[in-house]
Amino acid sequence: MPERPFESDDAGKQQHELDENSPSHNNEHSGGEDDDEHQSEEDDDQEDDNDEPTPDFTDDDYGSDFPDDVLCPELMAERPQEHESLNNIIVVDNLPKVDSVKLEKLKQVISKVYSKFGICRNEYYPLDKDGNTKGYGFFEFQNEQMAIEAVKQTDGYRLDKNHTFSVNLMSDFERLTQVPPESADTGNLLSWLSEPDAVDQFAVQSDEPKKTTIFSNALSGPTILDERNKWTENNFVWSPKGTYLASFHEQGIAFWGGKEFRQVQRFAHRGVNYIDFSPCERYLVTISPRPNNPEAFIVWDVITGTKKRSFPLDQHFSQGPSYFKWSFQDQYFAKQGPDGIYMYDTESFQLVDKKPFKIPSLADFQWSPTDNRLAYWTAEDGNVPARLVLAEVNGTRLDEIRSKTLFNVIDCRLCWQKRGDYLVVKVDRYTKKSGEKNNPKYSGLIYNFEIFHMREKNVPLDTLEVKEIVQSFAIEPAGHKLVVITGENLRTNVTFYKMGQGQKSGKIETLKVMPLAVTTAIWAPNGQYVVLAAMKTGSSSGGQLIFVDTADMSVMTKQEHPDLSDVEWCPTGRYVASSVNLWNAKRDHSFKIWTFQGNMIFEKTVDRLVAFHWRPRPPSLLTEDMVKDVRKNRNVWTPRLDQRDRILRTGESAKQQEQRRKQLDEFQKLKEKNTKRLAIQKQQRIDLRRGVDTDSLFDQQSSNVGEELVEFLIKSEEVEHKP
């Protein structure tokens, strides 16, 4: 596989069949197609002034020491050069396909486009057997500069809605067709999903030495799948469905995938700090936030590797990957602009309806993960109160579905449930405001949760009031529970709420309050289980991990991982990984893997750990009914899976025992050698210790253990010796 992803470019350009009648063959200046001649042409390319002149133009007998270039420079400049014709020709692709009747019209339109670059010596439109054009054409210019200029200016030229030119130099053609079909042999990018036991993978990055390791979390413990030094320069990112591993380089981003993690695609963008994927991983956004960078943001097509659109840096960018927010099916992407939401569609990569959605004092917005809906809120502005709005994208319109006006708002946090069933908004409000206008001071803070029931008619809205400071909250990804952690520092309470459904809608039931010192709640991807974790904050090193089953609200286990910096569930919800990375702790960088019940199954120290991430999985192909069916037939499945686990375990332990037996045998040999030596030296040892055999002290003792007399001192005196 290529170690350096950025040595050549243009891998993905389209290829054309070379038509027999293409102008390069008819051209009268053309020398011919023999390889040898091409070779010599290339030599001519690096023309020196005292280059060996061609026999046609010099006459040694004439006795002139001056080369032709000096004698008649004007004439020599126009000297026909054999390779010239190739450089003068451009190939224009994506022309309209027309029949012979319309061909003349097309020719007129196209020549109008190209006439401004210079005289078009020759044009050629290949025809199929019915006399229709094939959708591309060849144009020959008088010189190379014109051709280059034409390529530069008309590549990507939009003739009309359906036809955007793709223009290349004919001389590039050979180079482009010679690009090895790298991307072809990456194999099945989804092969990792066919693992029979759905074993999850994870990647670990360490700094110094820069090393990325990919593990497969098998039942008997993680095994290394791949390990490479300097795979990426600082960090790595998995694509949202886990297909690609993105590595960061000075020149851009490279994607790796398939069975052997070969390079799949690369995106040349200098100084990329952050990347962001669209949810279906069709598009990639690379962010290179250098000041005054006209191409700070580039949106790429992941599969073809082509640049779709670029954006300059603007003041709304805050460090981080999520500058653009993507709708759930990659249809739209939007950013917050100075006067509202700038929404682009991924067909044209232009603003939807050619203008932004004007929303004065827009503070934040978030897309629903399952619908073309978005939620936004506008901040208080003078006498205008804050507003919370739920809106739906309908073609070029943004229709409000539900809204709520809120007074005395400091801040809102919009949070969608993973299945899109709920939108939970945490609202921080004040009762008193003082201080200056630009630097207000708030007092008497109140915390509210506004909960939108998305799946019910008219989208009913609940309000939940919380008295204490809310540290964090988390919604059950597939379910109806809400965990809120309130309080300050280590005196925190964890409260579980259940959001009422159907007829009970509007009622929020408090399930349980647990007085636990934690900072974050992390739900299992399928709900029910939650890990409450105390991350390292300020002076407190944290490290508590509390595993809770919310079906019966019981604490399953309490565990510890001091200086904890991150907790992540594996995408199938079977394991939890906790890690300590170098940003959070000075030493003991490590990760631990726990079962969902909180039993530790693996622990590894990784010096200077940068990141630990599970490889994400695409959503399950099972429908909700099928999942229900599996749950119903658990009695059938459990014994089968248990048996499978047993087989895997015994296989693994057999391997380990084999290994141990080997080690034991080797060591035994060493011991035997030593025993022999000791036997030979026995007499010498006895001699050294005045004839006493001290080798077998304890063997003798064990035979008459009962008769040993032990004396103890009852009183002790310090005796000073005076010499």
Next chain:
Amino acid sequence: MKPILLQAHERSLTKIRYNREGDLLFSSGKDKIPSVWYSINGERLGSYNGHNGTVWTLDVNWDSTSLVTASADSTVRLWDVQTGRERNVYQLDTPCRVCAFSYDGNRILYTNDDVMGKPCEMYLTDIRASPNEGPSARINISQKGLRKATSGLWGTLDEFIVTGHDNGELVQWDIKAMDEVRKEKPHSAQIMDLQANKDLTFLISSSKDCTAKLFDIETLEHVKTYTTERPVNSAAISPLKDHVILGGGQEAIEVTQTSVQTGKFEARFFHLIFEEEFARVKGHFGPINTIAIHPDGKSYASGGEDGLVRIHYFDNDYLDYDIAY
């Protein structure tokens, strides 16, 4: 497994050692006064008064009649174990770091530090001779291009000596030729301790580089490595089972910033052959400086920076336990 706590040292422990039978436990610390204890119940039998500085190490001969101690007061002293009487004083120029009895118990080896412009030297002395006669052999370690010796012991049949150095080197010296015969550099940082197994066939070294390593004592061939994430100050090989016990922890200098939990001051049990850790014993609230296993292998003692010696008698669970293979 309730430990017996020995609380006589006012400062941190430097060395503990059982006699051959294991009924006595000798301890030395930075508080100048080495002590001797009954290992069975932790009762103090007496102390050896006379040193005027940290006692870095001690050793007892095979018939438990003599004790030798090396101290930062630049003396090595020889004591009568039973009476606590000082039998001899060997005066050196700089602090003494290492001392050890030969197999026959007639000779001692000791070294001094290379400070104050003096070289690090190794001395061999017959304890039956008068101290005025001077050492029977004297090797200038610094002159040989080696770093300061930090630990040392006698090899098979008193034919050679092995020393550990503060750059992680391990050197074997032939006694007749009085010269180095083998030199290895198994560790990247200071060797803190060297201990042999019961029949003097293996050697275990402990190092600040967070590992302990097992060697063949004659060939210095590296056999096994036991890896931890903290400096290892001491390691001992069990005479009964295929186990080794490692003691160490976050360095004393950094301890004030470290909680007990992250300092990892536990005694750690590794399988001798599989190099796998299978148990830990908590207790000390500072790093463990020295570890010794009772010659019957049924108990062990650890001495820590916290000034405590803890004697642990193993439960039957441990004695019955073995890693499956």
